[in-house]
Amino acid sequence: MFQRIEKIENYGKFSNQCIGSPNWGGALRKVNVVYAPNGSGKTSLSVMFRSLKEDPELVNKKKSFSSEKSPNIRLRLEGGRLIKFCNGSWDYIVENIVVFDNFYIEDNIYLITLKKEFGSLYFFELQKKEEIQKIAEDLDSKKRERGKLADKRKNFRRIAKQKGWKYEVDKRYIAMTQGISDLDRIIKQKERERNEITMQQRDSFREKINLYLSCFSDSIEIMSLTLIEGKILYSIKINGQIINTKDYDRYSLKYSLSEGDKNALSLSFFLAKLDMIPNLKDFFIVIDDPFTSFDQYRKLATINKLVSLSSRINQMLLLTHDQYFARDFYKKCEQEKLSLQLTETINGSVFQEYDIEDATMTGITKDIKVLNEYLTKGAKSQTEMREIARCIRPSIEGIIRLKFYQYVNQTEWLGDFIKKIKESTNGSPFYRLKNSLDEIREINDFSKVYHHSNPSFMEEPISNTELKNYVKRTLKLIMEKI
Known part of the structure; x- marks a missing residue:
């Protein structure tokens, strides 16, 4: 998807030319592992790609303190298209981007935030897209038909009153009323079918979450998901104790869950979400420090899941402050891959080629x-x-x-x-x-x-x-x- 990083200037830690290696001209590969010590610009990178899909204002908010100039970014897609951020906005939006970072964790730790990123469908409905769209088209058609019939009946009733007719016993009026009733029944049936699909897909999403959770924790399980106003509330079992949404005032997940468990939950939500996207092979996935507060066992489980993910997507950018995590993932990943390091210089952070296996030898x-x-x-x-x-x-x-x-x-x-x-x-x-x-x-x-x-x-x-x-x-x- 992304062929090359050509320039990142006046943005976050990137105050000047971002390419610092004479042997690397910014070309990216299918899997790109970036070792970035804390404070070197790792978060700025994940925000940049989040901005490219969601909101150009995110880039403006991270303008370099050291420069009066606006951020200037150049990214090139496969096929040669150049994407530019200048004058405060992107000149092109890339839809197929999903980012896991601290902001994702904050948005999804106590409830799952649903954003309008797939048109009128929730992400867990995408696998049934054609079926849902067919029902939606039928619903629209029946609702239009009902509306026209209701208007026709209303006009008939108005004319009948003017002429003194007893419209209630008129066969035409009765037929229209029966037609409206039949359409109401069909509309309700279609709405039930629509809701049943949503419920089935939501249950499938829950099962996938728990499958990932079982790899990271043996004490947490999601029991149910409730869809309310663009958010998913969940009941959770922790060490055998079921906490429903109505219990949240009594039990605080903020204090009941360890930091590792919170991270396991949000990462499981993220990976399960990707499993619900049918055209995942077209997506660019950004993963920013996926294992905060994880012990060695969970780090290994994370590596295994990310290696598997890397084979099912178009491209991956993995950012981490842990060079040993970077090394272990890099060695296990069998895709076309690149290892880079973000290094701070007097002119800002720069990318350099990085032999991660050599650097971690001791x-x-x-x-x-x-x-x-x-x-x-x-x-x-x-x-x-x-x-x-x-x-x-x-x-x-x-x-x-x-x-x-x-x-x-x-x-x-x-x-x-x-x-x-x-x-x-x-x-x-x-x-x-x-x-x-x-x-x-x-x-x-x-x-x-x-x-x-x-x-x-x-x-x-x-x-x-x-x-x-x-x-x-x-x-x-x-x-x-x-």
Whole structure:
């Protein structure tokens, strides 16, 4: 749906050019994961897309404090159409957008807000659209027919009174009255049929909500949904206690539900709503931090549901402040995907390409990756080579810590391990490393010169040839000896 972000200026945190990566020109893919630390413009993005469907004034409300100029946004759709926000409004509206964010949660936590976003139908009626429209057309036709017949009878009665006729016993008047009665019966039947479909679809919506809720919580269930003036009120079972809408004065959901449960409810409402939309494959879905206050189990359930959703829609934008959530979703998603980061600069927030898997590597995994990449890509500076040398010692240390986890503790380091190997005797778990002791010592002596514990490590000269030799020896030691 959206091919490219071309420009976001004077809007929220985006005060200047929003593209900050030389290798990324703003092109989007089917699934776009944006890691955005709090305060970097994540909410502004979700509001921008909400505005594109609902209300251009939302963009005006988030005009950058640092600029006197109006927001200036350029988005390009597939097919080449350019969408512009300038002079306070959008020049094109995109209907097939649904946004989950804090505003959605606020609007739907204590009741479900129904907005006029699908013409005259509620979203849960869309799967029966043709059937409902046929009934609506029949209703309109019968109501028009009744209106004409009622006018005809009224005129007949007026003329009859003028001429002194007893219209009540006139066959023509009686036939018209009977016709109106028959039409009233048909109209009521059609209205019942219409309402029955609405009730059936509403029940289907409730079942879908509970199906999602069962993935996030074993203590919450929606018992009934009541449609009143464009809102859905719900009764809910919490830990076996049923709270009906009439009980809301006595039991406050605001205080009865944990923050995680509130988030689970609103996310379940959102996902169930999407399931009720028959042409979901045409929709652009924006998800902004879907797991606030979720524990690890609920985060995993959220990832699974969003991965499934990503295969059923046109395009997804997932925004999150949690890079580990971003990584886990990104790794599991099998769609065409892109990983970005929002980074704050002196000129405002910018998008940059972001290797989320690399960025979330820690400890030994990252150190060994650095060593391997050095052998294939080399190093550009003395500073970079010193950082590579620094990775040698913790790589060996980490592997020993993993393989001998029962015999070492967290306060011991490579020097302690070398001592254990040196003093080991036949039968000791460290004894098999005795033949590699000299190699471990030599590599350690080289690497520790460039360790941060050495106050002058930044001044120590380093040879590319020597470094390459020790990196190769380190990787061979790790793979073949330890």
